[in-house]
Every structure is written in C-alpha cells, then in structure tokens.
Amino acid sequence: MGWQDYSLLSLARQGLSGNRGWKQAWRSPAPKKKYQVVIIGGGGHGLATAWYLAREHGIRDIAVLEKGWIGGGNTGRNTTNVRSDYMFSESAAMYDKALKLYEDFARELNFNIMLSQRGWVTLFHDQHQMESARHKLNWMRCNGIDAEILDRAALAKLIPGLRADNPRWPVLGAVLQQRGGTIRHDAVAWGYARGADRMGIDIIQNCEVKGFTREGDRITAIDTSRGTIGCDSVGVAVAGHSSVIADMAGFRLPVTSRCLQAMVSEPIRPILDVAMISPATGVYLNQTQKGELVMGAMLDPGQSYGQRGGPRTVQKVVEAAVELFPAFGQARLMRHWGGIVDIVPDSSPIIGATPVSNLYINCGWGTGGFKAIPVGGLMLAHAIATNRPHPLAEKFGLDRFRDNRLVDEGAASGIAH
Numbered sequence: 078m079g080w081q082d083y084s085l086l087s088l089a090r091q092g093l094s095g096n097r098g099w100k101q102a103w104r105s106p107a108p109k110k111k112y113q114v115v116i117i118g119g120g121g122h123g124l125a126t127a128w129y130l131a132r133e134h135g136i137r138d139i140a141v142l143e144k145g146w147i148g149g150g151n152t153g154r155n156t157t158n159v160r161s162d163y164m165f166s167e168s169a170a171m172y173d174k175a176l177k178l179y180e181d182f183a184r185e186l187n188f189n190i191m192l193s194q195r196g197w198v199t200l201f202h203d204q205h206q207m208e209s210a211r212h213k214l215n216w217m218r219c220n221g222i223d224a225e226i227l228d229r230a231a232l233a234k235l236i237p238g239l240r241a242d243n244p245r246w247p248v249l250g251a252v253l254q255q256r257g258g259t260i261r262h263d264a265v266a267w268g269y270a271r272g273a274d275r276m277g278i279d280i281i282q283n284c285e286v287k288g289f290t291r292e293g294d295r296i297t298a299i300d301t302s303r304g305t306i307g308c309d310s311v312g313v314a315v316a317g318h319s320s321v322i323a324d325m326a327g328f329r330l331p332v333t334s335r336c337l338q339a340m341v342s343e344p345i346r347p348i349l350d351v352a353m354i355s356p357a358t359g360v361y362l363n364q365t366q367k368g369e370l371v372m373g374a375m376l377d378p379g380q381s382y383g384q385r386g387g388p389r390t391v392q393k394v395v396e397a398a399v400e401l402f403p404a405f406g407q408a409r410l411m412r413h414w415g416g417i418v419d420i421v422p423d424s425s426p427i428i429g430a431t432p433v434s435n436l437y438i439n440c441g442w443g444t445g446g447f448k449a450i451p452v453g454g455l456m457l458a459h460a461i462a463t464n465r466p467h468p469l470a471e472k473f474g475l476d477r478f479r480d481n482r483l484v485d486e487g488a489a490s491g492i493a494h
C-alpha cells in the first residue's frame with residue numbers, strides 16, 4: 078500500500094475528485110508466526126511505543142495486538158485535556174516532554190490532532206485553596222512550566238459565562254497554564270497507527286491476548302484469539318486491564334481498575350474558550366470545536382470492568398457544571414460513557430521492567446494518561462529496546478513500591494483521583 082501525505086494540495090485534489098481517491102491509512106495484516114516485539118494494547122500508549130521503537134531504535138519487526146479496535150479504549154473515551162502542571166520535578170519533566178512532543182506531532186507524523194492550546198484553568202473557591210494556588214504557581218515555575226495566577230476580574234474576562242459570585246462556590250481566582258488545552262483524542266491513535274504502519278509494523282485488531290507461554294522467566298509466545306504468536310520481547314499498555322495481563326504472566330501489580338465517566342452536551346454556540354477544572358465542585362469541562370460541552374467526573378467509587386456511565390455520576394457532574402455556569406442548564410445532554418482506568422497508590426505511572434525478564438509495562442496513568450501518550454510510548458520503547466529505564470522514567474519503575482519511593486501526585490492528578 079502506497080503512503081499518502083496529507084497536505085493542502087492532496088485535500089484540494091481529493092476534493093475535486095469527490096474524495097474517492099483516499100488510500101487506507103493502515104493495513105489489516107494477518108498475524109505472522111513470530112515477531113521481535115509484540116505490543117499488547119492498541120491504545121495511544123501501545124501505538125506510540127511501536128512508533129518510537131521503529132523511529133528511535135530501528136526495530137520494525139513489531140506487532141500491536143488490540144482486542145477491539147484501535148483507540149476504542151480510554152484513548153478514545155477521555156475528555157481530551159492536556160497539561161503539564163504536576164508538582165514533583167520528575168513528573169513535570171515527563172509530562173512537559175509529552176506536551177512538547179504533542180506540539181510537534183503534526184509535523185512529525187503528518188497528522189492533524191487538532192491541538193488547541195487554549196489554556197488550562199484550575200479554579201479555586203476559598204482562601205485556603207488560594208493558598209494552595211500560590212503553592213502550585215511556585216512549584217510549576219520552579220519546574221520551568223508556564224503558569225500564572227488569575228484574579229476574579231481576569232477570570233471574568235477570560236470566561237464570561239462563569240458565575241464567579243456564586244454564593245455556594247464563590248470563585249476567588251485560578252491558576253492558568255496557557256500551553257494546556259485539548260487535542261482530538263482518537264486522532265492521536267490514528268496518527269501513531271498510520272506512522273507505525275508506514276514503518277512496516279503490523280497492527281492487528283480483533284486480537285485478544287488470552288495467555289502466555291513461558292520458559293523460565295521469559296515469555297516465548299502469546300496465546301491470542303487469532304492463534305499463537307511467538308516473540309522475543311513483550312510490551313504491555315492496556316490501561317485498566319493491566320492487572321489482568323500481569324496475572325496471566327504470573328505477577329501482581331499495585332493497580333486497581335475503576336470506571337471513570339464523562340459526558341457531552343448537544344452543540345451550543347461558542348461560550349467556553351478554555352479547558353478548565355473546578356476540583357472543589359467536582360467537574361472539568363471544555364467546549365469542542367463543534368460546540369459540545371465535554372464534562373468529566375470523579376472516579377466511580379468501586380472497582381469495576383464495566384465500561385458504562387450511570388445516572389448518579391451524570392447528576393453530580395451536571396449539577397456542578399450548572400452551579401458554575403447557570404446558562405448551561407438550558408443545554409441537553411447528548412451522551413455519556415465510561416472507561417476503565419488503572420489506579421495506583423501514588424497517582425504516578427509504572428514504566429519499564431517487570432518480574433518477567435522480557436516483559437515491560439506502561440500503566441498506572443489512571444485518570445490522566447492521555448496527556449502523556451507520546452512520552453509513555455517513548456519511555457516504554459526505550460525500556461524494551463535497551464532493557465534500561467529511559468532517563469525520564471527512572472523514578473517510575475515498579476520497584477518504587479517495594480523500596481517505598483512513591484511519587485505522590487494525588488494533588489496534581491485532578492479531581493478524578
């Protein structure tokens with residue numbers, strides 16, 4: 078299949094010929110008997126890992142196995158927010174690298190992910206929270222991340238529909254990260270899939286991993302719904318199903334699986350020009366280019382593999398949104414859904430080696446791994462190719478739970494913690 082660049086010229090040419098000449102963006106090959114590397118999970122992190130293995134390490138004999146369709150997991154279910162306002166320097170370095178890689182994504186992969194750096198605003202509602210706002214500003218600036226404090230007057234200009242004098246939740250101020258914003262989520266999966274396919278990597282959809290064949294401490298083959306596939310190394314990026322795969326491979330992870338819900342309203346006129354969060358009221362929201370209000374919730378309380386939304390969460394989120402923006406009360410809700418996220422005790426990811434010598438993992442992103450996809454792929458690819466942690470991943474190994482070196486980012490991980 079020939080490669081087709083996306084450009085103004087190709088758009089014009091296709092437009093004139095009725096858009097019938099577009100080629101398939103990636104192939105659907107049958108699995109081979111064996112690959113040098115098999116990646117389990119065709120979400121953003123798995124596909125980015127395949128791409129960086131080829132681009133940075135020259136490894137192209139790779140299959141990405143996805144039990145459903147690519148991007149059908151959390152990568153295509155999230156609320157699309159990106160930011161790098163984390164507290165510890167190791168986290169800030171990692172998340173800001175991700176944002177920089179996203180800033181370069183369209184040029185690098187010739188795919189428009191609709192990165193919109195419209196600003197990420199965290200609202201604060203009382204004096205104590207304002208104290209933590211100043212704390213947050215300091216830590217972000219110390220980490221070299223752009224940040225500024227907005228007072229009520231500045232907020233009223235930036236977010237005209239916001240009811241800052243709300244008697245229950247008065248808004249006293251906010252922290253703004255201007256480089257934060259949104260990205261069209263499934264485009265990230267499609268962009269990496271197309272790039273990986275161009276490098277000769279096989280993306281195999283409808284292929285569920287069901288078990289492993291082990292020899293000593295190594296995996297030699299993977300049992301799938303499309304037959305047995307041999308491998309030299311395995312990368313795992315399956316988010317909320319990480320502990321299921323670890324169990325198949327014979328080890329345990331400090332991960333619990335919880336449902337995180339989101340919802341979207343019917344399209345309305347442009348009114349909200351930033352992506353924002355109000356940790357105290359329990360909502361984060363942004364408006365899509367089509368006009369829909371995208372609203373995210375807190376984690377569901379219990380462990381679950383049910384990828385479903387539910388009315389109690391919908392009610393809480395909508396109440397919080399209408400409390401802040403009374404005008405939104407007139408909009409109708411269009412859809413709601415859930416995704417299964419992988420929660421770890423310190424709200425930081427787990428990247429790299431596992432007790433199985435040729436199996437490497439990328440998980441624990443919980444409620445905030447969309448913003449990290451490029452760097453998650455970069456770090457997992459490095460671990461697979463070199464058997465050493467990427468410099469940005471040194472503090473994020475599985476061994477930190479054994480050695481009690483947690484990187485507790487609970488405060489920066491948003492309300493969904």
Ligand SMILES: Cc1cc2nc3c(=O)[nH]c(=O)nc-3n(C[C@H](O)[C@H](O)[C@H](O)COP(=O)(O)OP(=O)(O)OC[C@H]3O[C@@H](n4cnc5c(N)ncnc54)[C@H](O)[C@@H]3O)c2cc1C
Pocket residue numbers: 117118119120121122123142143144145146147148149150151152153154155156157158159284285286287314315316317318337338339373414415416417418442443444445446447448449
């Ligand atoms: C409602 C919601 C809102 C969110 N909002 C944000 C946000 O605004 N910003 C942010 O940064 N993050 C957000 N997140 C988190 C973010 O979406 C995830 O951290 C990120 O997408 C994880 O990507 P991934 O590639 O690891 O996982 P996924 O995209 O879930 O991909 C994993 C893939 O593995 C596949 N798989 C699982 N088991 C198997 C198996 N046995 N065999 C083969 N394949 C298998 C799944 O089908 C899935 O496609 C949100 C998540 C949800 C659910």
